[in-house]
Amino acid sequence: MQNMMNLISQRWQYNIDLTAEALNTNIYIYSLNEAGELGLSLSSKNQQSTPDPKLQALIFDHVNQAYTSQKQLLVVQFVYGQHAYYFRLKVITDSHHRPIGYLVTELNSETPKASDDAFLSLCVENISLVYAEETSRVLHAPESINLQNFINSFQEHIWVKNLQGQYVICNESVGLGWNKSRSEIIGKNDEQLFDSATAKSFKQGDSQAISANEPIVVAECERIDQHNNRHWLETIKAPLIDGCDDLVGVIGITRNIGRHKEAQTQLMLAESVFENTVEGVLVTDRDGNITEVNAAFSKITGFSREEAIGQNPRILNSGKHDDLFFAQMWNTLLVKGKWHGEICNKRKSGEVFPQSVTINAVYSQKDQINFFVAVFTDISAQKRNEEMLVNLSYYDSLTQLPNRVLFRSNLQQQVERAFKQQTQLAVVFFDIDFFKHINDSLGHDVGDQLLVEVGKRLSELSCEQCIVGRLSSDEFVLLLTDITQNEMVTSHINKIKTLIEQPFKFDDNPSIRVTLSMGVSVFPHDSLNSEHLLQNTDTALHMAKQSGRNNITFYDSTMTMNSAEHFKIQSALHEAIQDNQFHLVYQPKLSLVTGKLVGLESLIRWQHPEYGLISPAEFIPIAEKTGLIHEIGLQVLTMACKQGVNWLNAGYRFGHLAVNVASLQFQRTSFIDNVERILSETGFPADLLELEMTESCMMYEPDRVISDLKRLGNLGIQLSVDDFGTGYSSLNYLKKLPINVLKIDQSFVSDIPFDSNNTAIAKAIIVLGHALKLTVIAEGVETKEQAAFLLENGCDQAQGYYFSKPQSVKALTSQLPLL
Numbered sequence: 001m002q003n004m005m006n007l008i009s010q011r012w013q014y015n016i017d018l019t020a021e022a023l024n025t026n027i028y029i030y031s032l033n034e035a036g037e038l039g040l041s042l043s044s045k046n047q048q049s050t051p052d053p054k055l056q057a058l059i060f061d062h063v064n065q066a067y068t069s070q071k072q073l074l075v076v077q078f079v080y081g082q083h084a085y086y087f088r089l090k091v092i093t094d095s096h097h098r099p100i101g102y103l104v105t106e107l108n109s110e111t112p113k114a115s116d117d118a119f120l121s122l123c124v125e126n127i128s129l130v131y132a133e134e135t136s137r138v139l140h141a142p143e144s145i146n147l148q149n150f151i152n153s154f155q156e157h158i159w160v161k162n163l164q165g166q167y168v169i170c171n172e173s174v175g176l177g178w179n180k181s182r183s184e185i186i187g188k189n190d191e192q193l194f195d196s197a198t199a200k201s202f203k204q205g206d207s208q209a210i211s212a213n214e215p216i217v218v219a220e221c222e223r224i225d226q227h228n229n230r231h232w233l234e235t236i237k238a239p240l241i242d243g244c245d246d247l248v249g250v251i252g253i254t255r256n257i258g259r260h261k262e263a264q265t266q267l268m269l270a271e272s273v274f275e276n277t278v279e280g281v282l283v284t285d286r287d288g289n290i291t292e293v294n295a296a297f298s299k300i301t302g303f304s305r306e307e308a309i310g311q312n313p314r315i316l317n318s319g320k321h322d323d324l325f326f327a328q329m330w331n332t333l334l335v336k337g338k339w340h341g342e343i344c345n346k347r348k349s350g351e352v353f354p355q356s357v358t359i360n361a362v363y364s365q366k367d368q369i370n371f372f373v374a375v376f377t378d379i380s381a382q383k384r385n386e387e388m389l390v391n392l393s394y395y396d397s398l399t400q401l402p403n404r405v406l407f408r409s410n411l412q413q414q415v416e417r418a419f420k421q422q423t424q425l426a427v428v429f430f431d432i433d434f435f436k437h438i439n440d441s442l443g444h445d446v447g448d449q450l451l452v453e454v455g456k457r458l459s460e461l462s463c464e465q466c467i468v469g470r471l472s473s474d475e476f477v478l479l480l481t482d483i484t485q486n487e488m489v490t491s492h493i494n495k496i497k498t499l500i501e502q503p504f505k506f507d508d509n510p511s512i513r514v515t516l517s518m519g520v521s522v523f524p525h526d527s528l529n530s531e532h533l534l535q536n537t538d539t540a541l542h543m544a545k546q547s548g549r550n551n552i553t554f555y556d557s558t559m560t561m562n563s564a565e566h567f568k569i570q571s572a573l574h575e576a577i578q579d580n581q582f583h584l585v586y587q588p589k590l591s592l593v594t595g596k597l598v599g600l601e602s603l604i605r606w607q608h609p610e611y612g613l614i615s616p617a618e619f620i621p622i623a624e625k626t627g628l629i630h631e632i633g634l635q636v637l638t639m640a641c642k643q644g645v646n647w648l649n650a651g652y653r654f655g656h657l658a659v660n661v662a663s664l665q666f667q668r669t670s671f672i673d674n675v676e677r678i679l680s681e682t683g684f685p686a687d688l689l690e691l692e693m694t695e696s697c698m699m700y701e702p703d704r705v706i707s708d709l710k711r712l713g714n715l716g717i718q719l720s721v722d723d724f725g726t727g728y729s730s731l732n733y734l735k736k737l738p739i740n741v742l743k744i745d746q747s748f749v750s751d752i753p754f755d756s757n758n759t760a761i762a763k764a765i766i767v768l769g770h771a772l773k774l775t776v777i778a779e780g781v782e783t784k785e786q787a788a789f790l791l792e793n794g795c796d797q798a799q800g801y802y803f804s805k806p807q808s809v810k811a812l813t814s815q816l817p818l819l
Helices: 002-023 053-069 114-139 147-152 172-178 196-212 258-276 295-301 323-336 380-394 404-421 435-442 444-461 486-500 530-546 563-579 616-626 629-649 663-667 671-682 702-714 756-771 784-792 809-813
Strands: 027-032 038-043 075-080 083-093 099-107 157-162 167-170 216-224 230-241 247-256 280-285 290-293 338-346 352-363 369-378 424-432 466-472 475-483 516-523 552-554 582-591 597-608 612-614 656-661 689-694 718-724 741-744 775-778
Touching (some): 002 027, 002 038, 002 114, 053 075, 053 083, 053 099, 083 114, 099 114, 147 167, 157 172, 196 216, 196 230, 323 338, 323 352, 352 380, 380 756, 404 424, 404 475, 404 530, 424 486, 424 530, 435 444, 444 466, 444 475, 486 516, 486 552, 516 530, 530 552, 563 616, 563 629, 582 629, 582 809, 597 629, 616 629, 629 656, 629 663, 629 671, 656 718, 663 671, 671 702, 702 718, 756 775, 756 784
Parallel strands (some): 597 656, 656 689, 718 741, 741 775
Antiparallel strands (some): 027 038, 027 099, 075 083, 157 167, 157 247, 280 290, 280 369, 338 352, 352 369, 424 516, 582 597
């Protein structure tokens, strides 16, 4: 089409240029564009004068007025710039005499010469003739375009029968499908082309179409083509009617409906999923009116489908969320097309329940919202479990006092507050002197009763200015805030000591009198850091015990670790890294069900040439403080992988080889790259490596942690949460972590099944781990009773001195099973 218009423009330009030169004037053509709008198309090239834009606009206004009013104006005249202008307008038409534009000629006077007008008429006639010639050339169908070529262009089988049942037309696809040439088909009927059963079926289809007097589907079947490919075919037949409404034959089309069948199957599958999914599904139109719900919706909310259809989702509104909440939700949904979060809704019964909801906007092809689809889950049970775990995580199950985790959080908040307000606070640790004697002589039940009673007495003191908690066993803690005078600390502590040392009476047992050892650290005098305050207070308590118990010891800086000893170990660590003084021992991990070896944990040991064997408990904290833990960690990983390769090459099987990762190691951006490098250099299989990380390690920059853990998991590495339960745990965060193993900290394994606190926590962690589809392993198992308890409660694996102490490579190798 564009080529045609270009050619027309060229020929028109030639005509107006000749005419303009002959008449010594300016000529313009105004024509209609594809949108039907009039505009200047061409101007004669040798313009006698160049009109300014305002003059051109005046000319166009008069031409457009002539076109819109359909008036046959011969001459247009107007005055511009004290000069009178005259223009002759002649209509340009197509072959059907419809106007397609105007030839506009500038005149010297109002009345053109007869010869000039005849010349212009000849020009317009030529221009109209050019348009008619070129458009007819394009629109005239070549001889190659005929019915046969037309139907041959389709992959569908297309044919026509006359009233005698003979095939009079068919396309090439019919021949290919029937494996016959067109000449073998035309003029033949079904009996001549097919077996009797097929011919009968085809003729019945013809009769059905004629009887229906409209196009109908007469057959649908599965066929195998010459390439052994299966296809679903559909045959449509329709009566062929001529211009006199007489029946002259039957038209048939057979097409491949495989995609339609596939879409139909997918639709049935989607419908089945919609009805059988355990999540509630709600569909609304763009105005928020409910158009569809599934069975799970009715089960969760109590509203039947009939009750919900046509209603607004506000029927579920519990009133727990304000207008701002819903405004933000809708803003996110309309901008991003998706919203996910938790909502408290109301059942038909009036019961309020929490649900996790994902709402998606469904767009049309014009990018307009057609529907909203909400998929939700009732998370009431999850919330109850979270509440129970929070209670176990933040409160002591025996005394119901805040535990270490919650107290540390409260302490951090109070330290920040005291720093801003320039006030003092004091941290007080105390434990019951010789509490073990009470347990040994009167039994653990009496000991527990005593601890409960101490907790009650402390609860009576609990207020904003006195925050209490239980750290472990018989060790309690108090936080005294808003202290304005040093004497207030001593006064408060003496009152607390006097209160707790009052006699205790339990059943028929004689009265129990106890004494307390107490350690005190004061902010900001002793430290500005909450963790250091706890450490200082613990140091003071330790000194109180060493000083004969039953007294109060305030922290003093001389109680800190001997700096010379610290420096000695720090210096030695540099030499140890350089001289490869570290070595590894390995502790087996066993399946509690089968008793078989499932893995080994690599444990670092340091044999110093001068100082002898130095405990990891001594040098690891110093390594972390000095940053040397990064180099030590890489050495440990390298040694473990090399030893693993040696065992594999020797034909030994050991399950997963676990290596501990310090929090500071994991926080380094180069950590994963180093892991990949070590695996590549040593040749150790990634799917046999297990990395153990603490909870606190995984709480640093959650989004980055999840990304890094996924990257490690994609390598095939097994990931384990070490010392679970000792740090801050969020169920919502934990479930997002791509981890494989949950390790129960040995502090919760000790004293089970006799200690009710540890027993409850261990059970809860096992249930939680299995709910998250994680393998649960317990560390520090030292007794038969502990192993039996863990097995009975579904713990998967265990390690500890009861099964095996950490062993050297030489001692362990002989015990490893062969591949």
